[in-house]
Amino acid sequence: MRGKTHCTIGVLSVIQASLIFNIPITIFNLIMSAFFAILPDLDESHSIISDMLLKKNVSKFLLKAIIYIINILIFFVSLKLNNNFYISSIITFIAIIIIESKLTHTFLRKVFLSLIFILLAVCLYLVKVKIYFSIFCLMLSTFPWLKHRSFSHSIFATVIIYFLLKQIELITNIYNLAFLGTISYASHIFLGDLFTKSGIPLLYPISEKKFSLGFFKVGSFMSNILEILFIIILLSSIIIYLIK
Structure with a gap:
């Protein structure tokens, strides 16, 4: 339904x-x-409750931002190691293809949805709320990874x-x-x-x-x-x- x-x-x-x-x-x-x-x-990962916790446009923005940041880091690390702009550019280009094929929007949403409940569980534990609250949140953190x-x-x-x-x-x-x-x-x-x-x-x-x-x-x-x-x-x- x-x-x-x-x-x-x-x-x-x-x-x-x-x-x-x-x-x-x-x-x-x-x-x-x-x-x-x-x-x-x-x-x-794209259900109503998932969208309540993490809007699609937010997770799409985060996906792009993470990919750009990773690629920039790869480029500057590569440039520092070999000191060659062209080789670093080629390495970064290959990295872009690999990362974009592996780091999908669905995977990223699962990660962030789990992190929301894990962080909530940790916060509840730190403020010394009864452990069952944290256990409940940790249980929910596994749901995005279930079939x-x-x-x-x-x-x-x-x-x-x-x-x-x-x-x-x-x-x-x-x-x-x-x-x-x-x-x-x-x-x-x-x-x-x-x-x-x-x-x-x-x-x-x-x-x-x-x-x-x-x-x-x-x-x-x-x-x-x-x-x-x-x-x-x-x-x-x-x-x-x-x-x-």
Whole structure:
């Protein structure tokens, strides 16, 4: 499913759960549900959540800047070593070709997305925040390097998310954080990608077998129609519950 559909389903799922279990619906809960609903797609470097953390135009600018800086350094180091402008120019030209073929935009985004969470984990540790916050951030720092729809889309990832959120909930006294956060995260998997044609590996890393209850391809016309219908069904169920 598309990111905006995951986000909508996650929010609606949290609202439905809040109504059923008589949990107060707050702005924080809705923002949290939107975040966790798209969190599994952090394993895709160009997903909505990835773009929230690092804009494409920023990472493209950083890529160009890094390539230029590396090439300038190579040129001056080469010039210092052999003292020949023409040889240094040839070496730099060859280096440009090699670097631009290896240092891709996708690779750089993965590096920076991981660094964001690693630095956040270090900062939280340095200010002596409870270790579970840092562990949670370090877990997220691995997501950009995962194969898309692998561990982050599994039952085990959902269980770990619940465990870490529960520890954070106990520390911060943010009631229902683990319950609602996990529902939102799980909605991405069980109310979203499970119904796509490509499916998801629910038992990863024990098994890479993909499970699917659907037949539509993400982004297709039929898929978009079905996504809208699914949202309407969820919204209708909330309205019916409120009327009762």
